[in-house]
Amino acid sequence: MSDYSSTQLTGDATEADRRTITRRTSVYVYEAPVRLWHWINAAAILTLIVTGWFIGSPPPSMQIAEATHQFVFGYIRFAHFAAGMIMTVGFFGRIYWAFVGNSHARQMFYVPLHRKSWWREVWHEIKWYAFLERTPKKYVGHNPLAQIAMFFFMTVGMTFMIVTGMALYAEGLGHGSLLDAIFGPLRDWIGNSMVLHTLHHIGMYFIVIFMMIHIYAAIREDIMSRQSMVSTMISGHRTFKDDDPE
Amino acid sequence: MSQIETFYDVMRRQGITRRSFMKYCSLTASALGLGPAFVPKIAHAMETKPRTPVIWVHGLECTCCSESFIRSAHPLAKDVVLSMISLDYDDTLMAAAGHAAEEAMRDTIEKYKGNYILAVEGNPPLNEDGMFCISGGKPFVEKLKYAAKDAKAIISWGACASYGCVQAAKPNPTRATPVHKVITDKPIIKVPGCPPIAEVMTGVITYMLTFDRLPELDRQGRPAMFYGQRIHDKCYRRPHFDAGQFVEEWDDENARKGYCLYKMGCKGPTTYNACSTVRWNEGTSFPIQSGHGCIGCSEDGFWDQGSFYNRVTDLTQFGVEKNADQVGLAAAGVVGTGIAAHAAISALKSAQRKTQDTRSREEA
Numbered sequence: 001m002s003d004y005s006s007t008q009l010t011g012d013a014t015e016a017d018r019r020t021i022t023r024r025t026s027v028y029v030y031e032a033p034v035r036l037w038h039w040i041n042a043a044a045i046l047t048l049i050v051t052g053w054f055i056g057s058p059p060p061s062m063q064i065a066e067a068t069h070q071f072v073f074g075y076i077r078f079a080h081f082a083a084g085m086i087m088t089v090g091f092f093g094r095i096y097w098a099f100v101g102n103s104h105a106r107q108m109f110y111v112p113l114h115r116k117s118w119w120r121e122v123w124h125e126i127k128w129y130a131f132l133e134r135t136p137k138k139y140v141g142h143n144p145l146a147q148i149a150m151f152f153f154m155t156v157g158m159t160f161m162i163v164t165g166m167a168l169y170a171e172g173l174g175h176g177s178l179l180d181a182i183f184g185p186l187r188d189w190i191g192n193s194m195v196l197h198t199l200h201h202i203g204m205y206f207i208v209i210f211m212m213i214h215i216y217a218a219i220r221e222d223i224m225s226r227q228s229m230v231s232t233m234i235s236g237h238r239t240f241k242d243d244d245p246e
Numbered sequence: 247m248s249q250i251e252t253f254y255d256v257m258r259r260q261g262i263t264r265r266s267f268m269k270y271c272s273l274t275a276s277a278l279g280l281g282p283a284f285v286p287k288i289a290h291a292m293e294t295k296p297r298t299p300v301i302w303v304h305g306l307e308c309t310c311c312s313e314s315f316i317r318s319a320h321p322l323a324k325d326v327v328l329s330m331i332s333l334d335y336d337d338t339l340m341a342a343a344g345h346a347a348e349e350a351m352r353d354t355i356e357k358y359k360g361n362y363i364l365a366v367e368g369n370p371p372l373n374e375d376g377m378f379c380i381s382g383g384k385p386f387v388e389k390l391k392y393a394a395k396d397a398k399a400i401i402s403w404g405a406c407a408s409y410g411c412v413q414a415a416k417p418n419p420t421r422a423t424p425v426h427k428v429i430t431d432k433p434i435i436k437v438p439g440c441p442p443i444a445e446v447m448t449g450v451i452t453y454m455l456t457f458d459r460l461p462e463l464d465r466q467g468r469p470a471m472f473y474g475q476r477i478h479d480k481c482y483r484r485p486h487f488d489a490g491q492f493v494e495e496w497d498d499e500n501a502r503k504g505y506c507l508y509k510m511g512c513k514g515p516t517t518y519n520a521c522s523t524v525r526w527n528e529g530t531s532f533p534i535q536s537g538h539g540c541i542g543c544s545e546d547g548f549w550d551q552g553s554f555y556n557r558v559t560d561l562t563q564f565g566v567e568k569n570a571d572q573v574g575l576a577a578a579g580v581v582g583t584g585i586a587a588h589a590a591i592s593a594l595k596s597a598q599r600k601t602q603d604t605r606s607r608e609e610a
Contacts, residue, residue, distance in 0.1 A: 056558050056571070058509060061491045061500055072490035129588075131595055171515075175464060175474035188465045191409075191546035193516035194559065198570055201558065205574030209581050216585045220592060 153210035250296035302336035307368025314441035364397035371420035415549035440543035477514035512539030
């Protein structure tokens with residue numbers, strides 16, 4: 001093929017990506033640990049939302065056995081805590097992978113505010129979503145808008161949920177526990193634990209709204225953009241639908 | 247100066263038997279979470295060490311804290327508290343009044359300089375130079391600073407002194423301020439609650455007498471043995487919480503069965519206090535036992551946490567009375583509608599483009 005292949009990739013493409021594209025029209029973006037994390041995280045978040053909703057507004061009372069032998073609400077809370085722990089450990093694993101994985105594994109942890117070209121691409125992306133641009137650009141990793149969303153909703157939002165969640169969990173462990181020593185001061189700084197509960201509750205909607213946008217954008221891009229989306233998070237390969245130079 | 251009498255002397259003088267005295271010592275030891283080995287130590291301290299003088303001042307408050315003591319569980323505790331304070335200074339309970347009362351306070355401060363405990367009930371309002379609370383012809387804040395200067399330690403007694411309570415609830419027009427934000431150079435023990443439990447007070451004073459130091463405090467400055475756990479952690483209705491059995495309406499069958507009051511807005515899971523173990527009125531009951539949820543009266547800013555009867559309470563920050571669910575679902579609804587509209591336009595646009603493409607191909 002000709003040398004247009006070296007210019008057709010934008011934004012976050014690395015030299016390795018460009019070399020790959022001269023041979024094939026797919027790039028290996030998301031390594032196995034990233035994909036695994038994505039789906040474990042998705043399952044954990046879904047569990048956390050459902051059980052968290054019930055913790056705030058419990059299901060109707062159930063009379064299955066004597067209270068001693070019935071543990072319905074206890075199991076709901078257990079599922080919430082377990083999913084929260086899995087999400088936390090997963091998040092740490094994901095941070096680890098940002099260091100040892102490929103360059104795309106780092107993308108969700110920063111926003112390159114200083115890069116002029118990035119801002120141009122943000123503007124292009126906004127116009128694309130506002131139906132003012134006929135053709136989208138091709139991206140190996142996240143497009144700039146997606147990167148913003150990932151950073152604020154996932155990296156910042158999830159950190160917020162993990163920290164507030166751990167502070168609430170520490171209440172159950174009680175005075176003198178390790179988690180209380182780490183996260184207790186946050187609760188004292190906030191003052192009343194009710195405020196912490198409310199913040200954690202609002203945080204859930206932050207994540208819910210992200211999920212809605214994320215799933216919609218992923219499906220829409222899969223259909224309308226010039227590259228694969230949904231399957232990329234399954235196979236790890238980003239395939240491109242055309243080899244147009246721009 | 248004559249020999250200061252011991253607590254034991256005071257108690258015996260008031261006709262309390264040695265047997266009752268020993269009972270008090272063992273009760274206090276267990277309340278403080280100390281083993282039986284500490285009972286003789288407490289008794290010994292009460293018998294030999296000079297009584298700890300206490301000055302008790304009242305700021306912006308409702309006197310429910312004082313009312314709480316005189317109904318304390320062990321009848322002796324009440325006598326201890328009263329003999330601790332009535333001999334020195336308490337403008338509510340002392341016999342003297344007017345100038346004589348102020349004189350008594352001055353004398354006590356002179357006599358026990360650096361040795362007395364200052365118990366503060368209520369708090370000073372700071373707006374208008376403290377004019378919202380005048381005690382003895384002067385703003386209370388001045389009296390507080392004067393009494394605090396030579397105190398060994400300060401006990402912030404009740405939610406008012408510890409956190410501000412109702413007079414500090416938004417928008418706090420008098421700028422009622424908790425004691426630790428006014429007095430910053432003394433050890434302060436917070437004993438929050440509206441009112442707090444009397445045993446906590448006697449326990450703290452007995453502990454300080456026996457061991458010559460403050461009891462273990464948590465990060466917020468509350469005695470850890472009383473405020474280390476939530477009401478919820480030791481609630482006798484907790485098994486119903488874990489089972490998922492809740493009171494759904496105030497007068498339903500579940501309420502009669504004594505199920506968990508979580509759905510009725512019980513603040514037990516967010517309230518650190520000893521009500522579910524020590525209980526009130528000679529250990530008779532506590533709010534949850536009598537069928538009403540905890541309102542969280544020993545927590546910072548409990549008046550500003552929305553309704554006492556909801557777990558998901560209103561967010562006043564939005565200027566309208568909506569809770570996190572209403573705000574969150576509305577936001578999710580707006581985003582959802584936006585997504586649907588965007589999807590529809592996307593579909594229309596691509597359909598339009600497809601027709602244009604075929605047409606231009608046909609023309610070509």
